[in-house]
Amino acid sequence: MLRLLSSGMGQNAICRHEDVTGDSVRSWIILASEQVSAFTEYMHRDMHLDQVQIDEFWSFIRKKRELK
Amino acid sequence: MAVLPDSSFIHTQHHGERNLGEATDFISQIKANSDKKAPLFASDDWFYEKALLVHYGFDQTLPYAGRGRYPHPKRLPLPDLKYVQVQKKRDDEGRLLKIKYAVVYGTPKEIEAVFKNAERCKANPADPLLLQKICFSRRTS
Numbered sequence: 052m053l054r055l056l057s058s059g060m061g062q063n064a065i066c067r068h069e070d071v072t073g074d075s076v077r078s079w080i081i082l083a084s085e086q087v088s089a090f091t092e093y094m095h096r097d098m099h100l101d102q103v104q105i106d107e108f109w110s111f112i113r114k115k116r117e118l119k
Numbered sequence: 120m121a122v123l124p125d126s127s128f129i130h131t132q133h134h135g136e137r138n139l140g141e142a143t144d145f146i147s148q149i150k151a152n153s154d155k156k157a158p159l160f161a162s163d164d165w166f167y168e169k170a171l172l173v174h175y176g177f178d179q180t181l182p183y184a185g186r187g188r189y190p191h192p193k194r195l196p197l198p199d200l201k202y203v204q205v206q207k208k209r210d211d212e213g214r215l216l217k218i219k220y221a222v223v224y225g226t227p228k229e230i231e232a233v234f235k236n237a238e239r240c241k242a243n244p245a246d247p248l249l250l251q252k253i254c255f256s257r258r259t260s
Contacts, residue, residue, distance in 0.1 A: 095130075095152045096152070097153070097154045098130070098152060098153050098154065099153070099154050099156070100123065100130070100149075100153045100154075100156070100158035101123075101125065101158055101159065101233060101236070101237065102123065102124050102125065102158055102159045102161065102233060102237060103121050103122070103123065103130065103149060103158050103159070103160050103161070104121070104122045104123075104124050104161050104162070105120070105121055105145075105160060105161065105162035105163075105167060106120050106122065106162070106163070107120070107137060107163070107165075108120065109137065
């Protein structure tokens with residue numbers, strides 16, 4: 052199921068393909084995301100860094116002027 | 120955003136205003152998620168110089184000259200800290216005119232050595248050193 056998701060298939064298409072409900076697919080995605088988060092957090096610890104590139108991205112999140 | 124250029128891995132993300140306080144918090148996050156050794160930092164021409172000094176610096180007490188008040192301790196960068204600024208000069212319409220690389224901390228030779236090492240790893244994908252570095256693998260030694 053995760054392989055199909057990562058290949059770009061939508062959730063509804065996976066339901067039809069695998070003959071499962073949408074709730075099942077969503078619960079598997081949540082389970083997988085928890086695993087990925089835990090794995091990333093573990094790998095992040097004591098990480099050796101040679102080079103770090105610092106960059107900024109910025110955008111307006113409020114309107115710049117009052118709309119008429 | 121802190122990116123590891125040899126693997127394009129986004130190491131740390133931080134949201135907030137563009138000021139020294141936020142930059143200091145951001146650098147503290149990078150340090151917390153690393154082995155506390157100072158890497159080579161590269162950034163645009165902003166205030167990271169001071170933010171880096173907060174987390175990768177030490178206080179040096181200056182000797183008393185014998186007259187007046189005692190001097191305040193001076194904040195100096197750690198010997199292994201390297202920092203390069205990419206200073207971009209633009210015209211009034213925002214077009215890029217000139218790029219200048221300024222070495223803020225460290226020596227040009229040290230920084231060149233880090234860049235050469237990274238290039239060597241990119242040129243040889245089967246290099247065991249690259250396999251250690253890429254995909255954010257942990258160092259076992």
